[in-house]
Amino acid sequence: xxxxxxxxALVFRLEGNKGSSTGAFGGxxxxxxxxxxxxxxxxxxxxxxYDHASEYETHKGSDSGTLYGGRDxxxxxxxGMVIGxxxxxxxxxxxxxxxxxxxxxxxxxxxxGSDTEGLCLAVITGLQYPSRVAIQMLTELYGQxxxxxxxxxxxxxxxxxxxxxxPLLSSCCKKYDDLSNVDKASSLxxxxxAVKVQMQD
Numbered sequence: 001x002x003x004x005x006x007x008x009a010l011v012f013r014l015e016g017n018k019g020s021s022t023g024a025f026g027g028x029x030x031x032x033x034x035x036x037x038x039x040x041x042x043x044x045x046x047x048x049x050y051d052h053a054s055e056y057e058t059h060k061g062s063d064s065g066t067l068y069g070g071r072d073x074x075x076x077x078x079x080g081m082v083i084g085x086x087x088x089x090x091x092x093x094x095x096x097x098x099x100x101x102x103x104x105x106x107x108x109x110x111x112x113g114s115d116t117e118g119l120c121l122a123v124i125t126g127l128q129y130p131s132r133v134a135i136q137m138l139t140e141l142y143g144q145x146x147x148x149x150x151x152x153x154x155x156x157x158x159x160x161x162x163x164x165x166x167p168l169l170s171s172c173c174k175k176y177d178d179l180s181n182v183d184k185a186s187s188l189x190x191x192x193x194a195v196k197v198q199m200q201d
């Protein structure tokens with residue numbers, strides 16, 4: 001039941017990230033009711049989310065039922081828990097995204113990484129979506145997001161950047177949803193499969 005579809009993009013701020021050069025990103029020591037905390041000591045604040053899967057489920061139709069099992073609309077909380085329990089390593093250089101991790105379930109995978117300041121970007125994809133492409137997407141999205149919303153992200157409250165960043169997150173998801181447009185290996189595999197079909201006919 002796994003597939004190669006892009007599900008959603010999320011942006012978090014990590015509080016008390018061990019890889020952070022400042023110790024804590026945002027300076028909110030008591031959490032202020034906006035960060036999810038966990039046993040590992042890393043608080044995770046959701047800044048923005050974009051549910052790309054709902055776009056193609058409602059507009060194009062989905063032949064495999066509902067993407068999140070029909071009942072799981074708390075994907076952002078689930079990803080926040082994954083990141084809180086297994087935080088990414090910080091990037092090696094300021095102004096870059098790094099420390100990428102891939103966590104898989106039976107149907108999905110979460111790919112995420114962070115910068116030295118605790119800004120963490122994540123995507124949920126199907127298991128057959130190449131993680132190298134997901135990392136490429138996160139790296140590109142990070143450059144654009146940090147340029148437009150970097151200062152706001154340092155003090156933003158939970159989900160406060162979702163509406164402002166929706167056009168950016170949406171365009172990036174649309175670009176990376178079609179693997180043949182962004183990954184030469186996937187494009188080549190698609191062409192080979194098309195030739196196989198023609199030869200079988």
